[in-house]
Amino acid sequence: MFQIKTFNTIAPEGLERFDQKSYQINKNETPDGIILRSQKLHESDLPASVLAVARARVGTNNIPVKKCTEKGIVVFNTPGANANAVKELVIASLLLAVRPMVKGINWLQQLSGPNVDEQAEAKKAQFAGTELEGKKLGIIGLGAIGAMVANDAYRLGMEVTGYDPYVSVDTAWSISRRIRRANDLKEVLNHCDFITMHVPLNDQTHHLIGEKELLQMKPTTQLLNFARGEVIDTDAVLNAINKNKLAGFTTDFAEEKLLHNKKITVLPHLGASTAEAEVNCAKMAARGLKRFLETGIIKRSVNFPTVEMAFESPYRITVINQNIPNMLGVIASEIAALEVNIDNMVNRGKEDYAYTLVDISEKNPKKISAIIEKLNQLDGIIRVRVIKQQEGEF
Incomplete structure (x- = not known):
């Protein structure tokens, strides 16, 4: 009988994969496997019984991966399970960056009187925008999410350039051949109207976009971050915006210093916040953990190789x-x-x-x-x- 411990709320569709004949969930404090979302384990003493930890998300910053590796604990994540949810939010953010719909909606709510339609027609010019078609989009990181953003942005008529020196074979096959591949980061920074980040956070990507990189962008560029907050130096972003060296910044990672700036849109980490993504991540995490416990097979681990x-x-x-x-x-x-x-x-x-x-x-x-x-x-x-x-x- 395998023991599973959960942290956070895990979608029932995922937990249902652990059949009751072979598994017990949250029955004792010596689990064989842990499944979680955002719970931080860095200060936790993991019992010697733990064989694996599965995160129902892509990033594993809340898990002490190095310590787990040294103890022989396999850490799993769920790459691609929430990719569609994040992709849709990125596309929506691109649209909001060129069409001030929210401002228009809020303004209209303040009107009153029988001639609201006439008032709206008379003042709608202040909410005129531009179109995405024909604009240049740069995508830094062509993993599951970046590849989907690239394909859908191309279908919207954008000229898409992607940069990722580590793109996998599977991802390469999924990207439209019409997506231009940049040989270095500078190609993306110099020429794109919009730049969106989709890289994992590690030593190489921490503050991947900083003061030097921002100076290489056009002052009309819009920067988006739906990867991890730390891949961008937000102090450098604020400085660039205040000096009109950057047209706008959209991020899914809240910081107090980014609030109350007309050129900055901050979302409350909504990237994977859809019912479908929660279910997909839970299913994938449970499937990977179950497979490992029952067969020893490792797939989608961040600290050990794929072995089947x-x-x-x-x-x-x-x-x-x-x-x-x-x-x-x-x-x-x-x-x-x-x-x-x-x-x-x-x-x-x-x-x-x-x-x-x-x-x-x-x-x-x-x-x-x-x-x-x-x-x-x-x-x-x-x-x-x-x-x-x-x-x-x-």
């Missing part, structure tokens, strides 16, 4: 270890020394750590226990599990 192998043997042994030379050979030798045949085996490394799946046909519990004991004695081994095959859908 058909589970056709009675037992599977999973090993998390330091990524050091000949570790795979040592693992195989220790198992062979106990006269146990290996049916199948796969290993993948990611930076300083590696993950191995070993399928065996051995059913003798004493021999299996001996394997676990031997492997745990090896230098560089972080965590060893044994999984009995069971039927399930993922």
